[in-house]
Amino acid sequence: MEQNKDLSQFDIPLAKRIYINNSNSILLKKLLIFSPFICLLFSIFALRLIRNIEIGSLVNINFQTQINRDHRILGHLPYEEIPKEKLVLIEPNIQVHIDMRTSLLEMRDEAKKNGIYLVFLSGYRSINLQNEIFYSLKSFRNQEAAERARVSAPPGYSEHSTGFAIDIGDATQRETDFETEFENTDAFKWLINNAAKFHFKLSFTKDNKFIDYEPWHWRYEGSIEALKVFESSNRKS
Numbered sequence: 001m002e003q004n005k006d007l008s009q010f011d012i013p014l015a016k017r018i019y020i021n022n023s024n025s026i027l028l029k030k031l032l033i034f035s036p037f038i039c040l041l042f043s044i045f046a047l048r049l050i051r052n053i054e055i056g057s058l059v060n061i062n063f064q065t066q067i068n069r070d071h072r073i074l075g076h077l078p079y080e081e082i083p084k085e086k087l088v089l090i091e092p093n094i095q096v097h098i099d100m101r102t103s104l105l106e107m108r109d110e111a112k113k114n115g116i117y118l119v120f121l122s123g124y125r126s127i128n129l130q131n132e133i134f135y136s137l138k139s140f141r142n143q144e145a146a147e148r149a150r151v152s153a154p155p156g157y158s159e160h161s162t163g164f165a166i167d168i169g170d171a172t173q174r175e176t177d178f179e180t181e182f183e184n185t186d187a188f189k190w191l192i193n194n195a196a197k198f199h200f201k202l203s204f205t206k207d208n209k210f211i212d213y214e215p216w217h218w219r220y221e222g223s224i225e226a227l228k229v230f231e232s233s234n235r236k237s
């Protein structure tokens with residue numbers, strides 16, 4: 001009994017309990033409970049953002065490499081000059097790649113049967129000749145290279161140096177030779193409907209951003225060699 005009395009004299013501190021009652025504290029409590037989930041959500045969001053930025057810059061790099069890889073100048077792709085032994089004469093002053101001779105002449109014959117008279121204006125052109133055309137006409141017309149390139153390829157960048165390109169006119173409307181008006185001739189309309197049967201394709205359509213529309217300029221894609229030559233161009237268009 002004596003012992004109990006003594007114990008009661010000690011001041012034993014009771015554990016203080018603070019009850020969170022106000023609304024701010026309830027919010028804080030909820031935040032504390034959900035904080036791991038919020039952290040997780042933020043992490044996922046941040047990771048996705050970083051990944052998208054990285055993918056975006058990779059796509060940009062790839063796109064720029066693609067542009068640089070085809071080595072265009074003023075919108076024209078580079079073309080090598082055809083070896084002389086692969087050239088054949090189809091007119092007194094017109095040579096073409098031996099691979100396209102038969103198709104080209106068959107196309108002219110077929111057109112003739114339909115009452116359409118195709119005339120060949122220009123076939124193979126050497127890089128030297130292209131050099132003269134590009135620079136002499138440029139200075140004659142007082143045009144800068146970019147303007148000139150809209151209507152003529154810089155030397156080393158012409159489809160004509162491959163032997164697979166042919167400029168075609170309408171024998172009954174020679175005033176439309178090398179003119180956009182050629183598109184209104186019967187010859188052009190016939191070509192649009194029939195040229196693909198002979199593996200010919202219009203090179204510079206109205207969609208081209210850098211080079212003016214050339215309804216007279218067609219290229220041959222009927223052999224593996226020709227397809228390889230124009231592979232870059234076809235990949236882009």
Ligand SMILES: [Zn+2]
Nearest residue numbers: 165166167217
């Ligand atoms: Zn041409």
